Structures are given as structure tokens and as C-alpha cells.
Amino acid sequence: MEKPKITRRLLHIVSRFSNWQATDLETSFRENDIYANQNDWSKFIKFFLMSLGIAFLVSGVIFFFAYNWASLHKFIKLGLVQVLLIAMVGVAVFSKWNKNVRGIILLGAGMLVGALFAVFGQIYQTGANAYDFFFGWTVFIALWVFVSNFGPLWLLFLALINISIWQYFEQVLGRVDEVEILNLLFVVNLLYLILLKVLAHFGKITSTTRWLERVIVLASISYLTFNLSFQIIDDDSMSYLTFLLGLIAFPLGIYYGKRQKDTFFIATIGLSIIFIFLSLLIKTVFEVGDGLSGFFIASIYVIGSISGLIFSIVNLNKQWHEAGK
Amino acid sequence: MKQENNVNSLLQKLQEKHGDTFSFDQVAIEKEVEIQSFQFSNLAVKILSVIGGLLGSLFFLGFLFLFGIYDTPVVALVMGVILILVAVGIDRNETSVLLDTISISNFLIGGFLIGFGLVEQIGGDENLLIFVAMIIASVSFFFAKGFMLRMICVVVFNGSWLALILENRINSAFHFQIIFLLAGFVYLSFFEAKLISKNAFWNSIYKPLHAGFLVSLSFALFLLANSWKMEVYLFNDWISSVAIFLANLFIVFKIIEGLELSEQKNKMWIYGLSVLVFLPTFLMPSIGGAILVLLASYHLGHRAGTALGMVGLVYFGMQFYHDLNLTLLTKSIILMVSGVIFLSAYYFYNRTFTGDLIEDKELN
Numbered sequence: 001m002e003k004p005k006i007t008r009r010l011l012h013i014v015s016r017f018s019n020w021q022a023t024d025l026e027t028s029f030r031e032n033d034i035y036a037n038q039n040d041w042s043k044f045i046k047f048f049l050m051s052l053g054i055a056f057l058v059s060g061v062i063f064f065f066a067y068n069w070a071s072l073h074k075f076i077k078l079g080l081v082q083v084l085l086i087a088m089v090g091v092a093v094f095s096k097w098n099k100n101v102r103g104i105i106l107l108g109a110g111m112l113v114g115a116l117f118a119v120f121g122q123i124y125q126t127g128a129n130a131y132d133f134f135f136g137w138t139v140f141i142a143l144w145v146f147v148s149n150f151g152p153l154w155l156l157f158l159a160l161i162n163i164s165i166w167q168y169f170e171q172v173l174g175r176v177d178e179v180e181i182l183n184l185l186f187v188v189n190l191l192y193l194i195l196l197k198v199l200a201h202f203g204k205i206t207s208t209t210r211w212l213e214r215v216i217v218l219a220s221i222s223y224l225t226f227n228l229s230f231q232i233i234d235d236d237s238m239s240y241l242t243f244l245l246g247l248i249a250f251p252l253g254i255y256y257g258k259r260q261k262d263t264f265f266i267a268t269i270g271l272s273i274i275f276i277f278l279s280l281l282i283k284t285v286f287e288v289g290d291g292l293s294g295f296f297i298a299s300i301y302v303i304g305s306i307s308g309l310i311f312s313i314v315n316l317n318k319q320w321h322e323a324g325k
Numbered sequence: 326m327k328q329e330n331n332v333n334s335l336l337q338k339l340q341e342k343h344g345d346t347f348s349f350d351q352v353a354i355e356k357e358v359e360i361q362s363f364q365f366s367n368l369a370v371k372i373l374s375v376i377g378g379l380l381g382s383l384f385f386l387g388f389l390f391l392f393g394i395y396d397t398p399v400v401a402l403v404m405g406v407i408l409i410l411v412a413v414g415i416d417r418n419e420t421s422v423l424l425d426t427i428s429i430s431n432f433l434i435g436g437f438l439i440g441f442g443l444v445e446q447i448g449g450d451e452n453l454l455i456f457v458a459m460i461i462a463s464v465s466f467f468f469a470k471g472f473m474l475r476m477i478c479v480v481v482f483n484g485s486w487l488a489l490i491l492e493n494r495i496n497s498a499f500h501f502q503i504i505f506l507l508a509g510f511v512y513l514s515f516f517e518a519k520l521i522s523k524n525a526f527w528n529s530i531y532k533p534l535h536a537g538f539l540v541s542l543s544f545a546l547f548l549l550a551n552s553w554k555m556e557v558y559l560f561n562d563w564i565s566s567v568a569i570f571l572a573n574l575f576i577v578f579k580i581i582e583g584l585e586l587s588e589q590k591n592k593m594w595i596y597g598l599s600v601l602v603f604l605p606t607f608l609m610p611s612i613g614g615a616i617l618v619l620l621a622s623y624h625l626g627h628r629a630g631t632a633l634g635m636v637g638l639v640y641f642g643m644q645f646y647h648d649l650n651l652t653l654l655t656k657s658i659i660l661m662v663s664g665v666i667f668l669s670a671y672y673f674y675n676r677t678f679t680g681d682l683i684e685d686k687e688l689n
Binding site (some may be wrong): 007023037044052055059101177263313318 | 331332339342343351354358369370372381383384385386391392422424425430442515519520521525528532580584586623624625641652654656657658659663668675676680
């Protein structure tokens, strides 16, 4: 039989209906690892010191080159970044520190690659535009991202891909078609998540952490929601592709959330659908009526639909709970 | 059943430990466990209910004003009172999580209508309005039962104090509010067991009170960092700086006490390092505040608070260096030197305490 799980909630309830003494209750909070123990604090201190150290050092280096010290010879400038870069990668590869710490160092090195490109552009006035800069940065850290398999690096990589796509449209194609860009960004972000899942499934990387998965899902859904709402309000820019993407992605997302028993998917997708219909409602009701009925219907719609969503989340959770008994 | 097993094993353990001196009401405990599992709520559900409550009440207020409620302030006043009563009434229901959105929006619309009615009907000034808001928040807090509405009452109550300070142009008093919020938050974070075992009332208000203070304190820290930009001129920032510094030291003391570290030498090291980390926050007290939120929430195992503390630390830190009136070169040197100090601290920490090189899988 599995070890009984003592949660904060349970301790609160038992304390309410018993004469449990405070000091003993406090011990129970500690014994059941609800409060951070010595080991947790040790991890915390390490993580705290290392993250702050790398963050300060790397931003210091970036500020240093942003200052563009004219009297400093270009070889010294480039040399400085490169030496630091090699040192950091060396530590990340050869030290025996734990994986998270080495990951943080590699993340710092990943940021420095950007600084190196910037310094290079600054010295030689390469005339490269922002797209080349971000694309180069993305390509040159790709290998580290795959090898290190560190959450924050995966996120930096995705952020760079997003920026590169945006810059490509703006500077290379020379046109900014929001609908098209948002469609593409949605697809790319979603595929990225699927790729991570597939890699994890085949044991190529350890499973992605929840927070990374959630950030990507949140970004993708925001792109789609904004895109659809924008198109509904401004019907000159209709794109059936966006609607098709929504029709495919939303049911799949809900299906996945149900399979994983994760209410996060239900909540975000539900809220997204509510917002999309809200823009439809605002457009139709406010165009036809005098606003009075519009405000009334919108308020009832928002309160009703979100209550309904909460109701279904609570219900789903109850079902999963009962099935797990 | 898993949950009943958990309850039974805990009760059994307590009975073995304390014998007959430990008395409990098993039926009530099991019933409450059942109710709370039905009232399932997580961060997503809470955020949903706030979004729904805010957006819904905004639209509804738009409707009321187009409808012409501004012509009849008495009606607004009466309606406001009714809506608040309805909100609290709904919240006393056991299934309140499902109806949170409705009760939050009713509460907000009601509060707004009462305020509007008072100003239009009896020409009440701002101070009167603020007092009324405080009274509504306090009374509703006592009568409501749900987490969300109670938390909102705490935030409204603390917000009213802030409004009172700003309205009467006694801006420096804001630092005393920071002290109040700090004291409340720290007390709630480190005396949980004492508070929840006091009586049933304290037990039921603990969580919303804690969350309410967390939100209020975070907002106060944000204001402290951005006061000049928001044209709220605060003076005597040193009061907040000292308070936050002392609160941070107190937290470190409580954490060390709880961990029961045996070696005096280690304790001294920790205090010394803490003072070293906290001292520079005198330059920007919000950073110290963010560290405080982070430490207290990590101790409690409170994830939302830990995340809030981290975000605050990054945000205030970036703001500090951005606003610093120095050349980029000086800034970069300060940053690099600090970076090297932190990294050396890491190195020494790792060398001194190597007993716990455990692979943690939180981030990969």
C-alpha cells in the first residue's frame, strides 16, 4: 500500500475538529515535508546564488558592450566575450556540479552568444539586420539546447525562434501581416511542444517540466485567441486557416488535458473560447443595438460562461478523483 | 478509499502519540474532507473566477449607467446593499466555488453602486467613501465563508487604508502601512500552526487572510518601487527599508530555528551572509521585500507566493539598474563584480557543505 499522503489541507481540517496542540501541529507540518526542510533550503541557496551570479555577470557583460568603449581595441572586445564564453561552456561540460547548476551556466553562455554577435556587428558594421542577428543566435545555441536539455534553455530557444520569425516578416519579406504571422507562430509553438513531447516519449530527453509545457501552451493559445478575436472584430482580415487551426487544436488540447487529468488545459482553452465568442458577441450586439442590451448580454454571458467553465472543471476533477479511488 | 486512508492513518498516529488526551470529532473531519474535495479549487479556477467577476461587473455597470442609474442614486444605494448581501449569502453556501464568479461580481458591482449612491445622494466626501468600503469589507469578511470573497475583502480593506493615506496627503504614513502588511504577512507565514489551532474561526480565515496579505504586500512593494513614476511622492523611504531589513532578519531567524541546526558556526555563517545579502537592499527596499516574499513562501511550500517572489526579484532588480543614474560602464562593472561575488559565494557554499549533493530535477 502506498504511503498515506498528508497534505496541508488535511492538517488544517484535523486541527479544526480536534484539540491538537500548536507545537505538535508545527512538528507535523515539518515531518510531512509541507515546510521546506534542510535539504530544500540547501538546494534553494545553491540555486539562488548560482542564478544571481550568472544573471549579474552576463548582464554586466552585455552592459559593458552596450557602452561601446571606443578606445578599447576590437580584438580585446571580441576576445573578452569569447574567453568568457569558452570558460563558461568549459565549466558546464567538465564540472561535476549538479545538472541544474550546469544548466544555469550554459543558459548564461547562451545569452553571451547573443552578446558576441552584437559586438561583432558593432565592430565591423556588418549591415546585418535584426533578423540575421536573432536567426544566427538561434542557430548557434541550438546544439547546446538539445544536448543540455535544460528547461530555461528550451524556453530561450523558443523565444529566439519567435523573434526571428517576426523579424523575418518585417525585415526580409518587408510586410507585416499580423494574421499570417500569428498563424505561423501558433503552429510553430505548438509543434515545438509536440516535438518536446515526442523526444521525451522516445527517451531522447527527460520529460519536460510542467512549467515549460504551460508557458508554451499559454503562449500558443494567446496567439490563437488574439488572432481570432482580431479577425472577428475587423472582418476585412478574415483567414479561414486560423479558424481551421482553432477547430483542430482546441478539441485536441481538451482531449489531451482530459487524458493527462490536467485542468490547466481545460481552463485555458475554455477561457480562450469564451473570449473568442465574447468578441463575436460584442461585434454583433453593439453593432445592432444601442449598447444597453449589449452591456447586459455581455455581462450575463461572461459571468454565466465562466461559471459554467468552473463548474465543468470542478466536475471533471471530481470524476478523476472518484476514478482514482 | 485513498482519502479516508489518509485521514485514518493520521488520526491513528496522533492517538498513538498522545493517547486519551487527544480528542477529535471523526465524523466532522470526514464530512469536511468530503466537502472540501467537492469544493476543489486550484490557481486556474481562482484566476478564472477573478477574471469573470471583474469583466462581468464592468459590463454590468456599463449596462446600469446606460440604463440611467445615475438619475436615481437612492436606487443605486439600495441595489448596492442588496447585491452585497446576495454576494455574501451565495458565498456562505457550501458549493460556493462554483458560484465564485457570481458572488465576486455581485460584490464588486454592489460596492461600486453603494459608493456612487453615497456620493450622489448625500454628497459624501472621499473619506466617508473609504470608511464605508472598509466597513463593507470587514463585515463581509466575517460573514462570508469562501476563500475568494474573503481574500478580496482583505485586499479591499488594505487598499482602503492606502486610499485614506493618499487622499489625505499623508504619504509618509504609507511606510507604516508597509510595516503593518509586513508584520501581518510574516506572522501568518511563521505562526500557521498556532493560528489554525486557536479556534474554528481562525482556522477558517487563515488561508484567505494569508493570500490577501500576500497580494496586498506585493502591490505595496510595487507602489514603493514606482511611486515617483506614478506621481505618488513618498518620502522617508528609509522607514520601509529598515522595516523590510528587520523583517528579513526575523525570517532567517525563524527558519534557522525551525531547521534545528546544531552547529553554532553554521548559524553564524548564515546570519553573516544574510546581512550581506540584505544590506544592499537599503538602496531599493522593494528588492528586499521580494526576497522576503520569496523566503517566506518557500518556507511554507506556497508555490504561487514563491513564483511571485521570484518575478518580483527579477522585475525590481531590472528596474533598479535601469533607473540608476550612472553610465553604462559603471553599471556594468557593478553588475559584474556582484556576479563574481555571488558565484564565489556559491563556490564556498558548495565546498563547505558538500554533504547534500543531491540531483534535483526541478528545472530540467
